[in-house]
Amino acid sequence: MLKINDLHASVDDKEILKGINLTVNAGEVHAIMGPNGSGKSTLASVIAGKEEFDVTKGSVILDGEDLEEESPEERAHKGIFLSFQYPVEIPGVSVTNFMKTAINESRKARGLEDMPANEMLKLIREKSELLEIDRKFLSRSLNEGFSGGEKKRNEIFQMAMLEPKLAILDETDSGLDIDALRIVANGVNKLKSKDNAVIVITHYQRLLEYIVPDFVHVLHNGKIVKSGGKELAHELEEKGYDWLKQEATV
Numbered sequence: 001m002l003k004i005n006d007l008h009a010s011v012d013d014k015e016i017l018k019g020i021n022l023t024v025n026a027g028e029v030h031a032i033m034g035p036n037g038s039g040k041s042t043l044a045s046v047i048a049g050k051e052e053f054d055v056t057k058g059s060v061i062l063d064g065e066d067l068e069e070e071s072p073e074e075r076a077h078k079g080i081f082l083s084f085q086y087p088v089e090i091p092g093v094s095v096t097n098f099m100k101t102a103i104n105e106s107r108k109a110r111g112l113e114d115m116p117a118n119e120m121l122k123l124i125r126e127k128s129e130l131l132e133i134d135r136k137f138l139s140r141s142l143n144e145g146f147s148g149g150e151k152k153r154n155e156i157f158q159m160a161m162l163e164p165k166l167a168i169l170d171e172t173d174s175g176l177d178i179d180a181l182r183i184v185a186n187g188v189n190k191l192k193s194k195d196n197a198v199i200v201i202t203h204y205q206r207l208l209e210y211i212v213p214d215f216v217h218v219l220h221n222g223k224i225v226k227s228g229g230k231e232l233a234h235e236l237e238e239k240g241y242d243w244l245k246q247e248a249t250v
């Protein structure tokens, strides 16, 4: 599904990603870990096509197609979802109405008519039940006064509604409380299927007690310095990152 080849990316002429190789197949959950500043969020942004980063070498291929020329919107319409894409507060626009607009925009980009209202309602009901999101939450104003956990709930709801092929969840916030962790983990576990894939970015081993990844990759100084199965997360929990930094410089 996703193939990243020797990806190099810079911001303001400073190289941040220094040759990333990564293959993600449908049905897989990958965790990307690594110390602060190693380039995790940059990698997420580059996959999503954010324009502040220059890809200087290498490629990002989705279903055999090079994404180089595609805007973030086009990538989103092809099924790439990045959490925190819509962090804005929109007073007066409810979670539900925002979602309706997002879905219909995505359909329009694919040449489809608006989703009929009854179908939309059914989808909202189905997904909110699956994720145990209550009605009151759906009528709240988008992000206005949301707690950390509510922001997560909203993101996971967006992910559930948009049914992305590839979801990238960048869990930057080390202040995530146990509630927020459970919401994210529960969402990922319920939404994963043989047809989609998830990349969870975290420097936070604890999240991986709830989401069991198929593969774990450690990023350090813009490179993947180690990949393994879920046991690698436990090893990092015990040993920290320093032993990998040493290996990486050998």
Ligand SMILES: Nc1ncnc2c1ncn2[C@@H]1O[C@H](COP(=O)(O)OP(=O)(O)O)[C@@H](O)[C@H]1O
Binding pocket: 011, 012, 016, 034, 035, 036, 037, 038, 039, 040, 041, 042, 043, 052
């Ligand atoms: N927009 C930007 N402008 C300048 N430097 C940036 C920008 N984004 C990231 N960086 C730098 O790139 C490096 C990697 O950052 P980041 O990808 O956010 O790491 P992580 O998510 O692993 O903590 C850091 O040194 C950071 O300062």
Ligand SMILES: [Mg+2]
Binding pocket: 040, 041, 042, 172
């Ligand atoms: Mg980050």
